[in-house]
Amino acid sequence: MLFLSRTLKTTAVSPHMPRRAELQGVANDFVHWFLSRNNDAGGYWAVGKLRLLCEQNDFKSLNLKIWPLAMHPSAESTSNWAQSYSQVLSAFLAGHRFPKTWLVFGSLALEFEPMSGMRAIGSSEAGTRFQLTLELVTDVGKKYIASGVGNCLPHNPNLERRSLFSALRQLPTEQMEQPGFRPTANIQPMKIGPRYLHKSRSFSGSMEETAALSESLASAPGLLSIEAIEKHHKGGNLATLEVDGSCLDDFLKYMDSQGWIDAF
Incomplete structure (x- = not known):
C-alpha cells in the first residue's frame, strides 16, 4: 500500500x-x-x-x-x-x-x-x-x-x-529521511485553465483528441488533479487543472515536449 x-x-x-x-x-x-x-x-x-x-x-x-x-x-x-x-x-x-x-x-x-x-x-x-x-x-x-x-x-x-x-x-x-522533511508541507496548489491544441498531430474526432490530452496530463510532473476537460468552441480542449506552483515550469516544459500548446 x-x-x-x-x-x-x-x-x-x-x-x-x-x-x-x-x-x-x-x-x-x-x-x-x-x-x-x-x-x-x-x-x-x-x-x-x-x-x-x-x-x-x-x-x-x-x-x-x-x-x-x-x-x-x-x-x-x-x-x-x-x-x-x-x-x-x-x-x-x-x-x-x-x-x-x-x-x-x-x-x-x-x-x-x-x-x-x-x-x-x-x-x-x-x-x-x-x-x-x-x-x-x-x-x-x-x-x-x-x-x-x-x-x-x-x-x-x-x-x-x-x-x-x-x-x-x-x-x-x-x-x-532528510532533516526538515514534512509530508504535509510546501505544496503550492494553483488553478490553471489552459486551452490545449496539438502542434503537429491531427485527430479523427474530439474524443480521440481528448483521450490523447488526458494521457499526456496523467504523466505530467506537478499535476495535482484534473477537474475538467471540455471541448472549446474555438478548437482544442479547455482544461481546468490544479498543479503544484513550485513545479509549474516543469509542467509547462513537459506539456510542450508532448506537443501541446496553450492557445490562450
Whole structure:
C-alpha cells in the first residue's frame, strides 16, 4: 500500500539538540496529516479505504502497530497499512531530528461510528464520525498520545475523484529521511485553465483528441488533479487543472515536449 503525501521540497530547520518531549510534536503532526486528504492511498483518501476494510471484516475498530519500522509486509490484511504508516512516521521523526533509537513502540487505533451514528462536530466531510488515537513510547517509558476526529464514508471509487498525482512517488527514500522533511508541507496548489491544441498531430474526432490530452496530463510532473476537460468552441480542449506552483515550469516544459500548446 503506497501512501502519497503531496510534498515536493524539504524545509531546512536550525540545528538543535533534540529532547524526548519533542515526540509530542511528532505525534501531533502525524495525526494532523492522517486526518487530511494528504493521507492518500492509491489516489483516494486512505481513511475511507480503512473504513471499508473494517466493514468488510465486521470490525468496529482497527489497531495497527506501526513501530518498530515494518520493513516487509506479512500475510495479514492490515500488514501493508502498518508498513506504510511506519514509513510515514519514520519521515516525521527525521523531520523533527528525533533519534529513532529513542522510540521503542508506536501504534494507532481507529474507531468508526456505524453509518447511522453520530457525526463529528467541525468536520465538513460526508459520513459519520471516526476517531484516531496515536500512541508513541520512548526508550525511557514515557508515553505521548495524540488524537483527532473526523467524518468519512466507506471508500467508493464511483463516488470519489481519484488524484492523478502524488509527489511522494517522485521522492527517493533518502530525501524523505532528510532533516526538515514534512509530508504535509510546501505544496503550492494553483488553478490553471489552459486551452490545449496539438502542434503537429491531427485527430479523427474530439474524443480521440481528448483521450490523447488526458494521457499526456496523467504523466505530467506537478499535476495535482484534473477537474475538467471540455471541448472549446474555438478548437482544442479547455482544461481546468490544479498543479503544484513550485513545479509549474516543469509542467509547462513537459506539456510542450508532448506537443501541446496553450492557445490562450
